[in-house]
Amino acid sequence: MEYRSATTAARSEKNLKRAEEWGIKALESPECDPVNDARAPYFLATEVYLKQKNYIKVAEMLDIAEKRNSEQLLESPFKLGDTPVTTIAEGVLAYRDQEWVKIFNNAVELIQREKIDDAKKQIEIAILLHPSKGENYSTLAAIHLENQDLDAALITANRGLGADNTNSMLYQLKADIWLQRDELESARDLYLKSIEYSDDPGPVMRKLLFVYIDMGDNEKAIDYSNELLNKYPNDANLYYNVGVLYQRLAKDIQVRSKDNFNRLNEMDIPSGLLITQVYSDFRKVRNYANNAKDYFYEASDLEKDENLDTNHAISEMKSAMNQMDDIFIPSIRKIANLAGVELD
Incomplete structure (x- = not known):
């Protein structure tokens, strides 16, 4: 009786207040089997609260309907495009998707209009409607x-x-x-x-x-x-980023090696261990700079338009290599020779 009165009030009388009153009674009515019958909460969600734009109650009733009997057949099955919607679970998901889009898009519009507090409220409603989004x-x-x-x-x-x-x-x-x-x-x-x-x-x-x-x-x-x-x-950005990796490795070692090189020049008797370490670091700098340069070239070849950042990076790595070849490696070899240290 309660459920029938609720549907009559909504569908024939167009009286949503009476429909809600009878629908709430139907939720716990023995006639509607509160444990296994999902019709009453599904009705309240889709035919009462949705029309009232009471989305908090819509979400609550959809949750109850799904928990009671998700496999129950709908009284009025429908289609979404070519997809039939025949069960409570399918109907609940269809309404969640439909209403979530509206609420979420409204939140995005509010953000764009810088009405942030209102947007946050809309997002919280969207979470209630479709928590898995x-x-x-x-x-x-x-x-x-x-x-x-x-x-x-x-x-x-x-x-x-x-x-x-x-x-x-x-x-x-x-x-x-x-x-x-x-x-x-x-x-x-x-x-x-x-x-x-x-x-x-x-x-x-x-x-x-x-x-x-x-x-x-x-x-x-x-x-x-x-x-x-x-x-x-074939990803130009990736080649560029890998070039940056080797560039960073080169620069990190370059800072350390130059500091140690300056220490060597201040010593009356240079440390053989430090000479070997500095020489090894200078070679690593050159190797990493060369790798970086090659990856930047690969990025440049794949880029559709000329990229000034890539060109600058190539020039910077060439300069680092030239410094190692023309200044630092010859200098450390000279220091090693004077100190009687053999280098590979």
């Missing part, structure tokens, strides 16, 4: 990041992963946050998770490459760069 959490986290609130952004990402622990985008977002905090091992592990679940892992793999570099794991970084190049052999 990663865009909810990434957009909300982006708002927090814009406000430099890393803790709130991290909490938001964790909320999203609680709803869907295979969301690549949210693992990447968390990794970005840990990277900002200089927590390199946590960032590395989260980028690996993001890559595991990503349909397009390339951009995340490039980020991971620089985490390995920042961790000082140069051997791993070089191995990983080779893996990336095998996977994406």
